[in-house]
Amino acid sequence: MRYLPHTDVDVRQMLEIIGVPSIDALFSGIPKNCRMDSPLKLPAAKSEAELLAVLRGLAEQNARVSEWDSFLGGGAYHHFTPAVVDHLVSRSEFYTAYTPYQPEISQGTLQAIFEFQTMICQLTGMDVANASMYDGASACAEAVLLALRTGKRRNKVLLSAALHPQYRETVATYCRYLDAELQVIPAGQGVTELQVLQNALDERTAAVVVGYPNYFGQIEDLRAIAEPTHAAGARMVAAVAEPLALALFKAPGELGADVVVGEGQSFGIPLSFGGPGIGFFAVKQNDMRAMPGRLVGQTVDQDGKRGFVLTLATREQHIRREKATSNICSNQGMCTLIVGIFLALHGKQGLRKLAELNYAKAAYARQQIAGLDGFEIAYGGETFNEFVVRSKEPVVQLQQRLEQQGILAGIALGKDYPQLENALLICVTEQNSREQIDRLVTALAGGEA
Amino acid sequence: MSRTDGRGLVLDEKLLFERTDPGRIGYSLPTSDVPAASPDSSLLRQEITDFPELSEIDVVRHYTRLSTWNYGVDSGFYPLGSCTMKYNPKVNELAARLPGFAELHPQTPDHLSQGALELMHVLQQDLAEVSGFPAISLQPAAGAQGEFTGILMIRAWHEANGQNRHKVIIPDTAHGTNPASAALCGFEVLPVSSDGVLSKEAVAAVMNEDVAALMVTNPNTLGLFESDIREICELVHERGGLVYCDGANLNALMGISRPGDIGIDVMHFNLHKTFSTPHGGGGPGAGPVGVVEKLRAFLPVPVVVRDEEGYRLDYDRPQSVGRVKGFAGHFGILVRAYT
Numbered sequence: 043m044r045y046l047p048h049t050d051v052d053v054r055q056m057l058e059i060i061g062v063p064s065i066d067a068l069f070s071g072i073p074k075n076c077r078m079d080s081p082l083k084l085p086a087a088k089s090e091a092e093l094l095a096v097l098r099g100l101a102e103q104n105a106r107v108s109e110w111d112s113f114l115g116g117g118a119y120h121h122f123t124p125a126v127v128d129h130l131v132s133r134s135e136f137y138t139a140y141t142p143y144q145p146e147i148s149q150g151t152l153q154a155i156f157e158f159q160t161m162i163c164q165l166t167g168m169d170v171a172n173a174s175m176y177d178g179a180s181a182c183a184e185a186v187l188l189a190l191r192t193g194k195r196r197n198k199v200l201l202s203a204a205l206h207p208q209y210r211e212t213v214a215t216y217c218r219y220l221d222a223e224l225q226v227i228p229a230g231q232g233v234t235e236l237q238v239l240q241n242a243l244d245e246r247t248a249a250v251v252v253g254y255p256n257y258f259g260q261i262e263d264l265r266a267i268a269e270p271t272h273a274a275g276a277r278m279v280a281a282v283a284e285p286l287a288l289a290l291f292k293a294p295g296e297l298g299a300d301v302v303v304g305e306g307q308s309f310g311i312p313l314s315f316g317g318p319g320i321g322f323f324a325v326k327q328n329d330m331r332a333m334p335g336r337l338v339g340q341t342v343d344q345d346g347k348r349g350f351v352l353t354l355a356t357r358e359q360h361i362r363r364e365k366a367t368s369n370i371c372s373n374q375g376m377c378t379l380i381v382g383i384f385l386a387l388h389g390k391q392g393l394r395k396l397a398e399l400n401y402a403k404a405a406y407a408r409q410q411i412a413g414l415d416g417f418e419i420a421y422g423g424e425t426f427n428e429f430v431v432r433s434k435e436p437v438v439q440l441q442q443r444l445e446q447q448g449i450l451a452g453i454a455l456g457k458d459y460p461q462l463e464n465a466l467l468i469c470v471t472e473q474n475s476r477e478q479i480d481r482l483v484t485a486l487a488g489g490e491a
Numbered sequence: 492m493s494r495t496d497g498r499g500l501v502l503d504e505k506l507l508f509e510r511t512d513p514g515r516i517g518y519s520l521p522t523s524d525v526p527a528a529s530p531d532s533s534l535l536r537q538e539i540t541d542f543p544e545l546s547e548i549d550v551v552r553h554y555t556r557l558s559t560w561n562y563g564v565d566s567g568f569y570p571l572g573s574c575t576m577k578y579n580p581k582v583n584e585l586a587a588r589l590p591g592f593a594e595l596h597p598q599t600p601d602h603l604s605q606g607a608l609e610l611m612h613v614l615q616q617d618l619a620e621v622s623g624f625p626a627i628s629l630q631p632a633a634g635a636q637g638e639f640t641g642i643l644m645i646r647a648w649h650e651a652n653g654q655n656r657h658k659v660i661i662p663d664t665a666h667g668t669n670p671a672s673a674a675l676c677g678f679e680v681l682p683v684s685s686d687g688v689l690s691k692e693a694v695a696a697v698m699n700e701d702v703a704a705l706m707v708t709n710p711n712t713l714g715l716f717e718s719d720i721r722e723i724c725e726l727v728h729e730r731g732g733l734v735y736c737d738g739a740n741l742n743a744l745m746g747i748s749r750p751g752d753i754g755i756d757v758m759h760f761n762l763h764k765t766f767s768t769p770h771g772g773g774g775p776g777a778g779p780v781g782v783v784e785k786l787r788a789f790l791p792v793p794v795v796v797r798d799e800e801g802y803r804l805d806y807d808r809p810q811s812v813g814r815v816k817g818f819a820g821h822f823g824i825l826v827r828a829y830t
Binding site: 069072073075076077078082083093094097098101102103104105107115117118120124129130132134138139142147148149153157160161164173174178179187209212215216218220221261289290291312314316318319320336369374375376382383387388389390391393395396398402403405406450475476479 | 559617675
């Protein structure tokens with residue numbers, strides 16, 4: 043028994059010490075009417091070699107972004123991860139550690155999270171960031187909860203139509219049984235419509251939530267959104283699904299955001315079919331105590347040496363159980379480590395260059411596609427590494443045609459946006475070579491790449 | 492700047508920002524093969540103030556040194572109560588890193604991700620067998636989110652039956668996140684004290700038509716099996732309520748007792764407690780939810796289903812409580828649990 047290593051002698055000795063006659067007797071507290079009368083019908087355990095053969099068989103059925111020409115984005119991004127990242131996170135002192143409730147045996151995890159929080163603040167232009175949320179979508183929902191909790195008698199939340207649809211759906215789920223009214227502000231030209239927003243803002247509005255970049259890849263004019271939002275006494279929440287953009291474009295904190303949330307998968311976390319990723323959550327100083335989740339703070343020990351601890355725990359469920367700001371408990375410890383290492387390696391210059399590279403690749407693709415018959419770039423305005431293309435050819439047919447050539451052409455937007463029936467969200471990162479982009483353009487035009 | 496890191500094995504590791512040396516970079520980027528381009532300068536940010544600048548070896552040493560300040564399951568015995576700390580098999584880590592899993596984009600069409608969907612479907616079935624619940628959602632990111640999802644489903648079920656019950660009974664032996672999850676679903680919490688084990692009488696005293704559900708942890712936080720659980724479930728059902736069970740301590744019951752067989756209606760699993768995925772210094776975990784047949788329609792979207800064309804993610808579930816996070820769940824953790 044590989045994972046149950048105790049020998050008969052071990053078991054006997056343990057039973058003797060605790061004064062119980064047999065293993066069965068340990069379960070005597072479970073009444074007869076709660077016991078199973080037959081064993082579980084699970085397949086027999088496999089050897090490691092057999093197991094890996096099965097897993098490889100399953101893995102090989104999937105389309106890998108390294109083998110296909112992938113132009114998929116939409117909240118999950120294909121970036122290169124330096125070998126150092128996986129090497130370091132594979133240290134089992136990190137990944138087999140528990141939640142750092144006991145700081146004396148968790149300083150490694152705690153310092154790494156503290157550094158993660160600091161880098162998130164620097165990137166977003168905010169004052170305080172927490173130790174992570176589950177992902178961008180749930181972080182966005184928690185930002186809305188923060189605004190509802192702290193905005194007295196305000197129960198209206200305005201969500202940009204160009205906010206990631208999954209973020210909007212998650213907000214709706216979290217607000218399902220709360221006294222909250224959600225209203226979607228259209229984004230007909232690819233960005234949140236200011237006039238409609240201004241008309242919708244009133245003294246009941248708790249928050250306005252916009253994507254930055256938004257789901258269509260567009261850079262929203264946050265300052266112009268913040269102004270009427272603040273005038274109405276509401277908070278502006280910026281939701282960032284592609285945080286690499288923050289290395290190039292102005293930080294939301296600089297443009298008036300009161301809460302910045304987002305998804306950190308871009309920073310070294312494998313795509314892994316959508317999870318785990320990592321949510322980040324940052325606020326200005328005045329909202330620090332209203333933040334959900336955990337926070338690592340710096341302190342000194344009894345010898346005056348610097349140390350790190352989980353702090354402001356009164357907001358957690360352990361102490362004021364019914365009054366907790368959120369129910370979040372476990373979050374994404376290992377993913378904060380990945381993000382921290384990725385950001386530290388790239389550093390100030392590397393991250394900027396990586397962002398510039400993404401911008402240039404996408405700009406090239408955008409320009410090439412704009413020149414094709416039967417296609418048009420849906421929106422003007424600035425984009426980062428994603429943009430929307432309208433096609434004369436039905437998008438489903440187009441996707442199938444390109445799949446035959448080994449190209450994952452992008453995401454069809456019609457499912458989430460009926461008015462964008464034949465539109466495709468195309469993402470280009472540093473992982474797409476010029477040859478790949480040229481093949482995409484040729485294939486879109488109807489040629490064999 | 493000073494580059495001392497403490498002497499010899501006495502670690503006094505500075506922060507990344509204190510180790511920074513302007514101009515250093517720890518990774519070489521590829522040269523661009525496309526024309527240079529830049530957005531309008533009014534949109535550009537200045538450099539990121541105080542962001543780290545380190546060489547690769549600086550970063551490697553920094554995190555290697557930090558790791559030695561940690562204690563984990565691989566360092567030694569970890570006898571922790573409510574958060575079962577298991578050995579994390581190394582083959583799990585290998586499995587999650589197989590390129591066919593790690594490099595799979597979540598927006599890949601179903602027919603090009605059949606292996607991943609099959610794995611999820613089989614895991615759903617295995618969790619169903621272990622727990623006795625016929626319907627499983629793999630979406631929730633952690634136990635607390637699974638719990639929130641479960642309570643949402645309970646509320647949705649009552650509403651679908653035209654009932655507006657607004658209270659939830661929570662014994663003092665229940666897990667710490669229970670009251671917060673109930674409050675997030677707009678429920679009022681009715682605390683009930685127990686004498687180590689919850690009694691049928693204590694529940695009977697507060698169980699009325701205002702109460703939507705009883706939340707229990709079994710075995711409870713004191714490690715005791717709730718011996719009257721079957722009778723308590725019957726009582727709650729008779730009076731129109733449902734029973735939620737926190738699965739944090741499921742490890743102690745597997746193969747002995749199935750929550751789905753003894754009257755529990757909803758339970759979450761903690762894959763990082765019961766199914767050997769790493770705690771990771773506080774996550775990521777995964778918190779799938781199992782429910783009885785009558786709650787199946789309320790599971791969050793998407794659910795992995797199988798039909799004649801193969802496996803697919805099903806979003807067309809009108810009674811669903813909706814999605815609780817992005818994409819289909821913590822797939823990388825699901826692979827580890829499956830392994």
